[in-house]
Amino acid sequence: MIHYSPEVAEARAKGLPLVALESTIITHGMPFPQNVEAARAVEAAVRAAGAVPATIAVLDGQIFVGLTDAQLDHLGQAQDVMKLSRADLAVCVATGRTGATTVAATMICAELAGIKVFATGGIGGVHRGAELSFDISADLQELGQTAVTVVAAGAKAILDLPKTLEVLETLGVPVIAVGQDELPAFWSRASGLKAPLRLDTAAEIAAAHRTRAALGLKGGQLVTNPIPAADEIPRAEIMPVVEAALAEAEAQGISAKAVTPFLLDRIFAATEGRSLTANIALVLNNARLAAQIARELV
Numbered sequence: 120m121i122h123y124s125p126e127v128a129e130a131r132a133k134g135l136p137l138v139a140l141e142s143t144i145i146t147h148g149m150p151f152p153q154n155v156e157a158a159r160a161v162e163a164a165v166r167a168a169g170a171v172p173a174t175i176a177v178l179d180g181q182i183f184v185g186l187t188d189a190q191l192d193h194l195g196q197a198q199d200v201m202k203l204s205r206a207d208l209a210v211c212v213a214t215g216r217t218g219a220t221t222v223a224a225t226m227i228c229a230e231l232a233g234i235k236v237f238a239t240g241g242i243g244g245v246h247r248g249a250e251l252s253f254d255i256s257a258d259l260q261e262l263g264q265t266a267v268t269v270v271a272a273g274a275k276a277i278l279d280l281p282k283t284l285e286v287l288e289t290l291g292v293p294v295i296a297v298g299q300d301e302l303p304a305f306w307s308r309a310s311g312l313k314a315p316l317r318l319d320t321a322a323e324i325a326a327a328h329r330t331r332a333a334l335g336l337k338g339g340q341l342v343t344n345p346i347p348a349a350d351e352i353p354r355a356e357i358m359p360v361v362e363a364a365l366a367e368a369e370a371q372g373i374s375a376k377a378v379t380p381f382l383l384d385r386i387f388a389a390t391e392g393r394s395l396t397a398n399i400a401l402v403l404n405n406a407r408l409a410a411q412i413a414r415e416l417v
């Protein structure tokens with residue numbers, strides 16, 4: 120059921136380091152054409168850092184691990200693309216539909232393909248008001264059960280970050296900040312929260328991944344890599360924008376899977392595109408670190 124691009128098939132045959140990349144960020148996280156340009160730039164960043172990129176998506180019911188340029192271009196403009204998490208993956212495949220994989224579904228496909236490292240922007244988490252809505256991203260459960268190291272710039276600042284950390288702790292997920300003590304918050308380096316763990320090098324992160332496997336611990340690791348200082352939108356600047364977008368979502372009754380894409384789109388408009396520039400910069404930064412970790416792991 121899994122199709123590998125020629126580049127990924129060759130990398131698998133030769134045992135080269137591979138980095139999984141998701142596709143929801145392309146279809147539901149960024150506007151066209153910047154989404155396709157960003158996806159290509161992220162793949163190029165993985166290659167430049169000495170690993171092979173494997174962008175994952177479901178096209179007409181087939182799971183693709185590694186997309187050709189034409190497939191990427193098509194997906195970036197496609198309409199009615201499903202947003203796939205663990206719950207939706209099998210129905211999408213069984214009914215021959217097209218779907219973009221979230222962090223959760225990308226982790227599942229990466230593990231099936233034997234890929235140990237995955238780079239994205241920001242994971243989903245516990246939404247504000249979850250005590251009433253119960254809206255908690257399936258990304259968290261997936262990190263608790265699937266053995267992939269996920270490199271992100273933290274959980275998105277639209278979330279309830281303290282509750283997200285609590286749930287990750289309950290699920291036994293190591294949350295590791297890179298090069299600083301504080302948990303990064305996607306567009307900003309600071310969150311006001313101390314990260315539970317800190318490691319400073321790709322070699323240390325790879326060693327922790329191997330040690331979890333050796334101990335028989337199930338689940339992955341969440342590596343939170345702060346956005347480069349030159350690209351960040353400081354917390355004091357972005358948080359009022361986030362609050363306004365959250366109020367708008369509530370007023371319009373946006374719920375479930377639609378929440379995150381709605382908020383990202385509103386924040387993009389309110390910052391006149393600056394949030395997108397920062398988002399692309401942080402994904403590129405995560406791709407480079409993920410490639411280094413993948414190289415350490417082979």
Ligand code: PSU
Nearest residue numbers: 143144148221222240241243256376379
């Ligand atoms: N990183 C980004 N932009 C995104 C995402 C990650 O920079 O849009 C996607 C991921 O696919 C993640 C999803 O799994 O957002 C979270 O969606 P939700 O909050 O509905 O679980």
